[in-house]
Amino acid sequence: MPKGPGNKSCHNVRTDCTAPGLRQAVLDNLYYVSGNTPVTASAQDWYDAVAYCVRDRMLKAWNEGIERITKALDLRAVAYLSAEFLIGPQLGSNVLALGIAEPLREALATLGQDLDAIVDGEHEPGLGNGGLGRLAACYMDSMATLGVPAIGYGIHYEFGMFTQTIRDGWQVEMADKWLRQGFPWEIVQHEFAVEVGLGGSTETFLDAGGRLRVRWNPEKRILAVPHDIPVIGYGGTFCNVLRLWSAEAVDAFDFGSFSSGDYGKAVEEKILSETISKVLYPNDEPYQGKVLRLGQQYFFVSASLRDMLRVQQMLGKPLDTFHTTFAIQLNDTHPAVAVAELMRLLVDGHGMEWERAWAVTTKCFSYTNHTLLPEALEKWPVELFGGLLPRHLEIIYEINRRFLEEVRAAYPGDEGLAARLSLIDEASPRSVRMAHLAVVGSHAVNGVAALHTELLKTHVMQDFAALTPQKFCNVTNGVTPRRFLALCNPRLAACITSRIGPAWINRFEEEIGKLEAFADDPGFQAQWRGIKRENKAALSALAEKHLGVALNPDAVFDVQVKRVHEYKRQHLNILRVIALYSAIKRDPGAEFSPLAVLFGGKAAPGYFMAKRVIKLIHNVAQVINGDPDVGGRLTVAYIPNFNVRVGQVVYPAADISQQISLAGKEASGTGNMKFGINGAVTMGTLDGANVEMRQCVGEENFFLFGLTAPEVVEVKRNGYDPRAYAATDPVLGQALDMIASGAFSAGDREIFRPIVDNLLYQDEYMVLADFASYMHCQALVMEACRDTARFTRMSILNVARLGKFSSDRSIRDYCRDIWNITPELG
Template identity: 50%
Template sequence: MKTDGQHDKPEECPLSADTLEEDIARHIRFTMGRDPAKPNRHAAFMGLAFAVRDRLMDRWIRTQRTQYDTLAKRVYFLSLEFLPGRFLMNYLISLKMVDEARRAVEAIGYDLEELEEEEWDAGLGNGGLGRLASCYMDSLACLDFPGYGYGIFYDYGIFHQIVQDGWQREQCDNWVRRGTPWEIRRGEYLIPVQFYGRTEAVTDAAGRTGYRWVGGEVVMAMACDILVPGYGDDFVTNMRLWRAQSSREFDLEEFNQGDYIGAVEAKVQSETISSVLYPSDEVEQGRELRLKQQYFFVAATLSDILRRYKKLDRDFSELPDFVAIQLNDTHPAIAIPELMRLLMDEEGLTWETAWPICEKTFAYTNHTVLPEALETWPVDLIGRLLPRHMDIIFEINRRFLSTLAPIGKTADALLPRVSLIAEGSQQRVRMAHLAIVGSHTVNGVAALHSKILKESLFKDFDTLFPGRLTNVTNGITPRRWLAQANPSLAQLIDDTIGPGWITDLKRLRELEPLADDADFRHRWISVKKKNKKRLSRYILRKIGLGVDPDTLFSVQVKRIHEYKRQLLNVLHVIALYHRIKADPAAPVVPRTVIFAGKAAPAYHQAKRIIKLINSVAAKTNNDPDVQGKLRVLFLPNYCVSQAEKIVPAVDLSEQISTAGLEASGTGNMKMSLNGALTIGTLDGANIEIMEEVGKENIFIFGLTARQVTDLRNNGYNPWSYYENDAELRRVLDSISRGDFSPTDPGLFAPVVESLLHKGDYYMLLADFRAYVKAQEAVGELFLDQQEWTRRSILNTARMGKFSSDRSVMEYAENIWGLKPLPKIE
């Protein structure tokens, strides 16, 4: 971890903060072609952005020189998603140029926050996986570790969510339709990526048999870099994202014959590979395109890695000494057979030489314990699209299974469980098994998650490869999720303990004694109130609903999924509504219940839950008996920039997934870091948050992961909870009879049916009463604002463990074998 002394203002480069105003004007005139005396808002934003990028680029060049000069080992972080949010303010904070930028844009008639809103969120990811990847890139740069992120440059990222009549509707999110100043196109880095064709055996001059991949079609991958700066020094690395380009512009013969559409058809089809994040897999073409995307970015990335490695003029046996490749989930797992193909077919290595190199180079992060979420691909599809890779996967599996025989591991039950190939009506490749067998280390992302991997999901592999499965608990970057998202709280902390916490989050512990200081608590309350007012204005602007910032803000913002149990939250809201209606004069703790999140387009039950949330909101918000007591709302199009407005305003963080199913979570970390109190199950990182902040400063309820398993194995009966809990019965009956859908009484029948008639797999009814009691305890504590604030301060003060800097340090020391670069001159 860097010390404060390493973050002194760096020696000024030719592009200093002093010349920022001049550089903005120059870019407005010469890059944007606008009059710098009268720029519109977009031109002003772009002028500032290009001026900032100039400063980053200068530092990036010096960082690259240092990496080559030191022959440092590098990590390559392969992820199908990155979700960095907006870049401008993050860059300014890293460069320590926020005040200079504010003065410079004020000189041309604009407010910095106004220009910040001009930038679209980068549509490069979907949810938690991409947000985590972006946090890790920030920490790699902040800690001066040599490394790069690799992925795809999507033209259309995760869909833009709108809400019509309470239903989610998806629209294209063309986040680059006006261009982005942050993309640096590397047209000289065009890498051919092959698909289809066939495998041929070849014999060399020495009579040895080898193989080559021939025929098929070729798509070109063009490198696009987006810079990632460290904080307060000259270190700048980058994400390298690949765009698909046709290997030919169009068929001239077809064009000359008048077939204008056919002439460009191949080009258009080729370039769809990088067009859309996660095409639908409901149809065969969508499934094939997903696999194409995965191989496309993996093939281009490994070609780039080996190109860079060959500059060192080293033997390939030394590759793991200079290269670490981290597979962020199974999406890049096809990289394992691809590296084997390159080493054997292109570089002439034998299997016996190449395989140990692969194992020592790759590491794999697992992000789910849901068996249905573990990625598999039909053997037929891989064999048609990537014939050579299917051959290699079969051979990996054959050799792996053959190693079990000599050590007595050939039990009939074991082989089918650990095989890379799942048998059945359709053979499928288990990508998680491929990643485990082909990696030297496999990690979960929270202590409970990793325990479940070792004791249940991958128990056989933990036995076969002792020590291979380990844990690295997720973390979040304090630069974005406190310094940038919550500048008022960051300033209060700076004024109190100094700015060193931003690169050493454990220093927040210095706030602990101040939790008992009445004056400090008053200042803390003022910051929270300011943030809640800001969010209230945002809500009013976005959905036209007024909310009272003095109410308890209870927030659940994340992907809509049944295991995350937004529905349990809704059931509690309905119970509160019924209580108010039964006795409107009874005292209550006023609440504003905020939901946000996207449902996968084909996930119909999740979309119906969104509709239920909005229907409950419509009824409660328009009932005179409820005014001032309960407000419910759903914010559409949840994204990073929206999260930056929500997270600082949260009083109560809802982390209520079924125990044992949430791998980790990072929203729980962000909210607690910003002073929210958590209500949650003993799931994912909630357990470690509880251990850090103290049991008395968090509201834990419900079944444990072991109790969930035992109850399910012993015959869980949701009807017993329905029959024995009058309030729960009243809630479910009100949904069933159409109280929240009077024009279509059966609209939410599938929701109730999933709970009562289809087994309530996620055990909402079993946890309902415990959840209600925990919420009652929340209400009682919120009435005592001094005590609530004391616990809020302690939550922030004790969140040092959950910095992504700590996570990346653990990866670097225990998995990658990586050391930071020396200070850049």
């Protein structure tokens, strides 16, 4: 065992990528960074030593990336503003990007360490809720891979998404202290900290030139400190930065209070300031009108815009060319206050004329909408907004005044239209419509799937689309094939590469189609099935370890993992499971091919119905898994604490992907794509990106069911009566009766009454209307699964034909249609 870092001198301990060089670097870090030798090192010490070793090898590209943005006068960079970046574990993806997995694995083996175990041990930063935050992370990956200069701006939450544990079938939330062991990937940049104001009042004054100006006197100031995380592209040559702001007190310690003996007050300021970036709000779509949330949004937006203006000034470029330096993307409305903040900085801060500032602002911003759910559209009561951001409220009123003047000029006398378009909702309590602010302040607005964009244009934003049709466009979401195929499914990745070469990893759309030639090749099919089986065995091991549930790797794995929400209809899925269970009970001797139905996902802590659905799934699982008549042919499991890391084990193991939201409700979905590129066949509705996925894979390779979006509208218009469906479909009626009668709750008829009553008397998401069609589809799925060759072909074709759903394609679309940026790496 070597003592210390060893006695061989190594001048390039921070850059050498050979196995001996990496070995030396790991030992060096172990010794000098964490004060350990291989004898004393804990698992965490090994992780840190390896992480720093990998980070060192990213720093050349990293420093070149920073120079690129801060030196090149003619370069336009993307500023991606997002309240969430769900980046997932970092070590594995960085090793993949650098292409050093093999030498590193070898180096660690000589030290008695297993790279995979170290990678698996990483605690991920849960700085997002779900799809929206993960999309931002996929886009950062693609921008770095394609060579699009970009800065991701967000919040360095102290507590990310809660950890979900299950007690007696109920979700229990635990705080996620992701920083407890430190986070080796970030570099804190104290010198770029900026102060952000909140509250207070405004006043007017005459400037030196005799012009009337406005000054905001905030009541409170908070320090925003940037934490930079490198985002390296595949190939390791191009690196962007994710800059996350954490809140600190401007004066952490009040010596006045301290010397007069009030020790508590001496640190009060610090505590109050830090609450701004303390915790991620765990509500997925419906927003909560909490003042702290607005404070978070303004905090990171203000710090980010000031950071961009600093770059502009450093470049020596005049402010009215700011839009040539940055294309600012608003990831939903969470950062929409940026429109008012940039106007304030230009007009109040730099004395720019309103019209010029407005021209710059609208050329900078573009806005992505991610939802059609009315309850998810952010609206801040005017009083709350003005209390926290008095100057921004004035600016929004002025933007609105000018905007409505144009509307009235174009449509004289149409006051209804003006009221519908207004940035202010006049209904009590008066409120600021953040989506309207985002649309008016942007030159482009996009939805995230073809159907979603269409519905935006024809329903939710119909008036805006009529007024400025040229602003609206579609960019269908995508996912990164690096993390969600190459990294998470190494067996399948190697198999694909053996047939079509490795170019698919960064040219997915162009290359993956070549796989189609092997769809009917029996040898390839057998290999494909073998890999799926190994991936299922890996997931079974995880389930066994955490749940004590044995999953049969020869069963069909049918999976629904996503946030738990009524519109995503996990309850439709469990009704199906109950119906299948009843069928087995009715005739236990009949043939039934083994099926494992897996669920996973978190519910918002305050979402009563979603939490009860989780409980129902657990109770149903307990009854079915323990029933000797079933004999293990049908198993149900709930995988706790679904996050990126768990996803990376789940997606590769699925045969069937459940994407069953009510048509017109899911903006896009991205889990559907992650499953698909790992060879799962989708069972889904014509919702979100499912529509385009089905077009690509071919209708014979997609299990479709349910009402279409126009049919949903039609059925509702005619007066939807869920009870009629329960009364006429005996299978559905019986499934509901079983829940209601306590068959899954030891006779307790109360516990699930809210679910059953809601379905029978309201059923906003039309679970009962789609049930029969879903069951019919289920029969087709089971039939297809029995024909091994046919099903394997479907699986291969799903991968081969989903090239479009790479986030590289999405980013190229943004570059071409919205940002006017040419990727540097093709």
